[in-house]
Each structure stands twice: as C-alpha cells, then as structure tokens.
Amino acid sequence: MWSRPPFGEKLRAELGTPRRGRRLGSSPRSRVWRAEVSGTPVVVKQLVEGPEADERYGREVAALKLAARVDPPVVPALLGTDPDERVLVLEHLDDRRPGEDWVVGYACALARLHAATGADDAGALPAWSGPGHDDVGSFLGLARTLGVAVSAAVRNELDDLVNRLAGAPGHALLHGDPCPGNDMHTGDGVRFIDFEQAALGNGLMELAYLRIGFPTCWCVTAPPRPLLHAAETAYRTTWRDATGTELQGDLTDACAGWLLRGDALVQRADRGTADHLAELPDRDWTWGTATARQRLVHRLGVVGEITADGGSDLTGLGQLAAAMRHRMLTRWPALRPLPQQRP
Template identity: 65%
Template sequence: MVLKGAGESGDLPFGERLRAELGSPTAVVPLDSSPRSRVWRVELAGTPAVVKQLVADPEAADRYTREVTALQLASRATPPVAPSLLATDPEHHVLVLEHLEHHHPAEDWLIDHATTLARLHATIDPDAPLPTWSAPTPTDADAFLRLAHHLDVPTTPGVQDELNALLERLRTMPTTALLHGDPCPGNDMHTTAGVRFIDFEQASLGNGLVELAYLRIGFPTCWCATAPPPHLLHAAETAYRTTWLTTTGTTLPSTTDACAGWLLRGDALVPGAQRGTVDHLAEATTRDWHWGTATARQRLIHRLGVVSELTADDGALAQFGLLTSAMRARALARWPGLGPLPTRRP
C-alpha cells in the first residue's frame, strides 16, 4: 500500500462502535487501493493501524465476509501469515488491521512467499463459511479449442477426452487448503518479521496446488505477471512442498493439472472487473492488450510453454500437451516480437 498524502479523518468510516473498542483515530492518511475498497493508515493510541472498507456494490458483503473469515483462520498460524484483525464493523463492511511495514523484497523473495503461502493454506477449517474454489468449466475448454482453431492448429480426437478428464480431476480435487484467491506480488508484504499476505477478498476453500501453480504459470490473476528464473522457481516450489509436509504431514502431487487449468481460463488474461464478459481467448486472436507487466499474448504464450513442458511426460495429458506445443509455435510465428514475461517482480 502506497501513501497518497496526508489527510483528515473526513469520510473515514470509523463509527461509534469502533471508537468504543479502539479509541479515536488520528494521523489519518489515505492509501492507494483497488476500486472495490477504500483504505487509510491511521494511528490508534499512537500505534499505526489500517482501516479498510469494502465499497458498496452487490458483492461487497460477500467480499467482506470472505476477508474477515480468512483473516480469522489465518490468525491461527505461528509465526503470523497475515496482519492481525483488530476490530470489525459488519454494518459498514469495515475492518481495522495491524499495520505492516513493507520492505523491498530480496532477490530470492519467492522462497519466503511460497513458504508463507503453504503455511497460510494449512490454516483451513473445512467448516468455515467460505465458498469452494471454482474449477474451470466445459465452456473454458471449448473456448480453448476454438483458440486452437483460430491459430489453424488441428486437434486430435483424444484431446477432448483428455480435457473432459482434466476438468473432472480439477472439479474433484480434495479441499485441503485455505486459498487466498489472489496470492500475487503486491498482496505479499515483506516485513522484517517475514512475509504476510493481505487482501483476502477472494478467499475460498480448495486445494493448495491451484495457488502453488501461480509460481510456474506466471501469477495468472495478477497485474504483475512474472516468470522467475528456473533455479528460484525450483527452490520456491521445494520450499512450499517441504513446508506443507512439515505442517500437515502430507505430500502433494504435481501442479500439471492446476497449470493446465489456468491455461484454459481466458478470464485470467484480464483484470477482475473485465472477467465474465467476453471470450478473452478469442479476443486475443484479433488484438493484444497490456495489463500490468505484460500483454495478453505474452501471458498466453508463457502458459502454453509451461503446460507443454509439464505434459511432455504426462500420459494423462499427452495429446493436450502436443496441442499446446503446436499452438505456442503457431502463436509465436503469427505474433513475432513478443518477449518473455519479466523475471523480476516490479
């Protein structure tokens, strides 16, 4: 969160309920935030804190519930994996949070990010009032096959069967993790005491593999698409798996299916506000657009490459892997000059 400049309390949503519990806020400073929330830095009895309000829209109540529930679950981790939740005002969708001082991440930031992500995932309560993660659908798969057609890449009969089986495996993945929903660079605060995740508005219950896959597939829901160097990626994935094993006593399979699932999602080429509007895979065949650190076509080519590599020795997705490899080659030929995703976070 970046300071925008000093200000007065003004429309700070800090009513009598919060004042009775925490006292009156001082030194109020607005912070940058997404269009769906308003955030301030304040001081409470001389201690910095953060006030966050989910703005009034049809989904505000749901996003508020998700964030409060996820923060409560995450608070069980030691050392912490998220800021402390100091108080809430459900009527106005307001949270008061511990203030975290962010420092510039180290070169090997991804290792601490992955380690904390595993510990966050392990705080799940299966009975928590959170929605279940939504897997890609047959509509996503159909859009991907249309993309292959747009690129003049033929599909073999076995591809449809492999995709149907993939969708079923993703739909029935064991629900073993508290998912952040958007575990991206920028939603991880690198403090002197370790990494803490913020902004849990999209939290859900699901399988940690779908967010471990972010590291390899390029942070699909994030403006800051990044492809870490192979040595750092390997170290971070190992750190996640080791931490998960230590914390839960269980091992994890490959992220191949999870990465393939992210490839199918055309909505993972655009910001949240634009999702669910059009077929973005088809749109990418007629135009390219920038979102954060990369263009839609850069993201797509990266994901095609990741999945083609992961499926090279995967019998369950052998035909799909050949298809993704051919699609990547055709896309690079049709759209020359596209560079790779950046290797460093902004």
C-alpha cells in the same frame, strides 16, 4: 493531506478514536487508510458498495480469522470489524522491498497459510471453483482459429481435467489472489493481505502461480528455473512440516486449469464479460507487466514442457499447447518472454 477513516461508534468504543488518517492506494473495490488509534498505527479498509461487496467482506473477515491460527503470523492481525459499514481495522505492517529470491520466502508463507485449515473447516469459506466446460470450448476454439487441428482425444482429456479439478482433494485456506503486492515482506517474514476472494481447496492451485505466471495478477513474472524449483521444494517441505502429510494433487493439472481460463488474461473488473480467448487473435492488450499474448504464450510453454515426458494424462494437451505456442510466435515474432523479476 489528512483524511478521516470510517470509524463508527462500535469501533470507537472498542478501539478508540482514529487520528492522523491518510488515504492509501487501493483497488477500485475498496478504500484504505493508514491511521493511529491510541497511538498505535493501524490500517483501515472499507469495501465500497458494489457487486458482491458483502460477500467479499465476509470472505476477507473469515479468512483473516482462520489464518490467525498460524504462528508465526502470515497475515496482519485483525483488530476490529464493522460489518454494517464493511470496515476492517488491521495491524499496520512495514513492507520492505523483497530480494531477488523473494519467491522462496513467498512459497514458504503460502504453504503455511494453506495449512491453516483442514477438513473440519469445510463450509467456513466457499469452495474453490475451477474452469468449466465453456472454458474448454473457448480454448479449443482459439486453437482452431490459430490453424491447429484439435483431436477428439484432446477434447476428452480436457473434459476429464475439468472433472478432476472439480474434485481435487484438499481444504487448504486459499488466498484467492496471491499476487505480488498482496504479499508484504516484513522483518518477520511474508504476510498476505486482501482476502476478498479467499476460498477452501487444494493448495496446488495457488502453488501453480509461480510456474504458470501469476494468472490473476497485474504483476506477472516468470522466476528463473533454479529459483522456481527452490520455491516449489520449499512449499512442499513447509507443507509437510506444518501438516505431517504429503501434498495431494497434481501440479500439472493445476497449471493446465489456469491455461484454459480466458478470464485469467484480464483484470478482475473485465472477467465474465466476454470470451477473451476469442479476442486474442484480433487484438492484444496490456495488463500490468505483460500483454495478454505474452501471458498465454508463457502458459502454453509451461503446459507443453510439464507434459513432455508422456507421464501425464494430458499428453495430447501438451502437444496441442506446443503447436499453439509455435503458431503464436510465428504470427507475432516480437512477443517477448515474461519478466523474471517483479518491478
């Protein structure tokens, strides 16, 4: 069924009259159409009225303009905007089903996206925001509920972690939600879409997605270890080639930061509404390809493993994470590992 995309006089004057519009699937926060303008296929996206709609629109437009610096492209071209109606007109891309090694190409494109910005771009987007001390309290409360003792040393480690993450170096262009589904695998490489949560910060916070299990995403996967290592190496190499510098920061800190966030167990509409870690002992819930307990068990295992050599400032947290994971698997032995491939 044909549907008319929201093209006002401004866009019609700049681009022409849209034809053959068809609604596409999207999140509840937006409406998306495929259409033709002057015989060229385009995508029209409108952010619907709601909390922070204007801010999300501004972030997306700003991020797309910053990312347009990258060549070959890592985002669709932004063809037109109508701020009054919160409408973007984007280049239409043909998405292909990714291969089993998709994480490697994804990591390369993510590094090139991150490298689009630098210190001179400070203020062009909000700064990335990490976990806070309330998250620490919720996480340690869950540990106690599971029957795992918490030492004062671990509390100090976590307070220091929160402070380090708040001051993590970097002005990378962060996507904000770099999930499977927000990456399009085209014949010319991976391109990212949906920048409503874009920010500036340290790229390790999003490189960590591959290892910690895509914490803001409905489609959560845990790539096989050889592919994970290949993807992380590809990211670092691509970053070095694009910037001429080595990546700064600590991937262990980034992974531990995602572990603390109870809001990273629920979809965006439910974030900030409850202490989700406190709910976990009494109920489990499914979001996308995994349950909340599956997600947390995976993250606990990652942090326990990545700190196991004792060379981290988070040795106590690693031991606590391992003990919490053991208690969870003992209490709920039917919990399965995360899927290795996207659906």
